Amino acid sequence: VRARFHCEPTGNPQAAPDNMLLQKRLASQLRAALDALPFDQRSVIVLREIDGLSYDEIAFSLGVTLGTVKSRLTRARRALRDVLQEPAA
Amino acid sequence: MSAWTCRRTRRVLEAFHDGELPVEQQVAVQTHLAQCTPCTTERARLAGIGATLREGMSDPMLDDAQTVGRRVLVTLPVVRELSWRRQVALLFDDMHLVWAGMGASAATLVCVAAALGLMRLTLREQPASMKAMIVAMADPGSNRNPLAPDGRLLMPTASLAGMIDPPMLDREDALVAFAAVVTREGTIRNLELLLQDAGQVPVGARAIGALFDAVSQTRFEPARALTGAPVAVNMVWLVAQTRVRGKTMTLVPMPLAVPVGRSRSTPTSRAPGLTEFPADVSTARV
Numbered sequence: 266v267r268a269r270f271h272c273e274p275t276g277n278p279q280a281a282p283d284n285m286l287l288q289k290r291l292a293s294q295l296r297a298a299l300d301a302l303p304f305d306q307r308s309v310i311v312l313r314e315i316d317g318l319s320y321d322e323i324a325f326s327l328g329v330t331l332g333t334v335k336s337r338l339t340r341a342r343r344a345l346r347d348v349l350q351e352p353a354a
Numbered sequence: 355m356s357a358w359t360c361r362r363t364r365r366v367l368e369a370f371h372d373g374e375l376p377v378e379q380q381v382a383v384q385t386h387l388a389q390c391t392p393c394t395t396e397r398a399r400l401a402g403i404g405a406t407l408r409e410g411m412s413d414p415m416l417d418d419a420q421t422v423g424r425r426v427l428v429t430l431p432v433v434r435e436l437s438w439r440r441q442v443a444l445l446f447d448d449m450h451l452v453w454a455g456m457g458a459s460a461a462t463l464v465c466v467a468a469a470l471g472l473m474r475l476t477l478r479e480q481p482a483s484m485k486a487m488i489v490a491m492a493d494p495g496s497n498r499n500p501l502a503p504d505g506r507l508l509m510p511t512a513s514l515a516g517m518i519d520p521p522m523l524d525r526e527d528a529l530v531a532f533a534a535v536v537t538r539e540g541t542i543r544n545l546e547l548l549l550q551d552a553g554q555v556p557v558g559a560r561a562i563g564a565l566f567d568a569v570s571q572t573r574f575e576p577a578r579a580l581t582g583a584p585v586a587v588n589m590v591w592l593v594a595q596t597r598v599r600g601k602t603m604t605l606v607p608m609p610l611a612v613p614v615g616r617s618r619s620t621p622t623s624r625a626p627g628l629t630e631f632p633a634d635v636s637t638a639r640v
């Protein structure tokens with residue numbers, strides 16, 4: 266998956282535009298998937314993956330328990346993974 | 355340390371990816387991943403999601419996402435304050451805590467009930483307790499620690515309004531002694547029969563009861579100390595009842611003429627004209 270979404274330098278000069286196009290399309294799908302998440306899950310995944318907060322920090326910030334953070338994070342990742350694994354339309 | 359199975363590894367794979375596992379579990383998962391391709395692939399998917407979120411977004415989106423995160427941190431307390439329904443829903447978000455909370459609440463209620471029960475038992479005043487005895491000893495002249503009457507006290511007297519005439523005992527001669535405490539309020543407490551002497555036949559219980567009733571209902575002016583303060587005193591009453599049989603003399607008219615040759619009067623052991631009438635008309639009580 267990482268190889269699929271990650272831009273890696275290749276010797277082929279045509280690869281860079283293709284990757285940029287793929288990246289743009291994935292970004293669009295990602296935004297849609299993120300927006301489709303419930304607020305609870307969206308806030309947890311953003312705080313974890315974008316802001317880099319730990320579980321304890323997220324729990325403290327949102328006022329929920331550690332178990333709640335873990336379960337919301339699992340559900341959010343599962344939803345995003347399903348969206349990103351779907352073949353691009 | 356036994357090798358971890360794939361199932362066990364998958365359960366903590368997310369926490370491993372986020373670096374939230376303890377060191378020993380982190381090492382165990384790492385060891386498992388080094389020799390398990392499916393779990394390594396799953397871990398790569400997790401990493402791909404994060405990487406896509408961070409790297410796949412353009413900078414404006416990333417900034418926007420970070421802004422969203424910060425906005426969440428700022429606005430969420432306000433949202434929490436405003437939405438009580440959300441608060442209630444959050445209470446039941448993790449049922450483990452709900453059950454634990456219910457158990458703790460039940461235990462607390464039991465403890466509170468036990469504490470209240472103990473307080474109720476301990477607050478009930480026990481007359482024979484050490485505390486009650488110390489309090490009574492510290493207050494001589496109180497109803498619990500009455501004084502012995504002596505010359506320094508003004509003795510209690512029955513008030514005229516509350517005086518009740520004691521009933522007659524059912525024996526002609528009787529002697530009854532009883533003790534009681536005349537309280538500071540002038541009432542009678544701890545009435546106790548000390549002695550009864552009525553010859554071979556004792557005074558009936560009904561007569562004693564009537565006597566005690568009369569005494570109990572009598573109101574006294576309490577004994578007073580030199581300062582004038584009312585004090586409780588121990589008193590002993592002695593009731594002696596004696597019936598005195600007397601003779602009643604009745605004057606009978608006699609002829610004035612005295613026969614000649616006869617002595618004018620003949621002393622006899624019995625005076626003429628006097629008639630005895632047995633009567634038990636007087637009863638002396640002390």
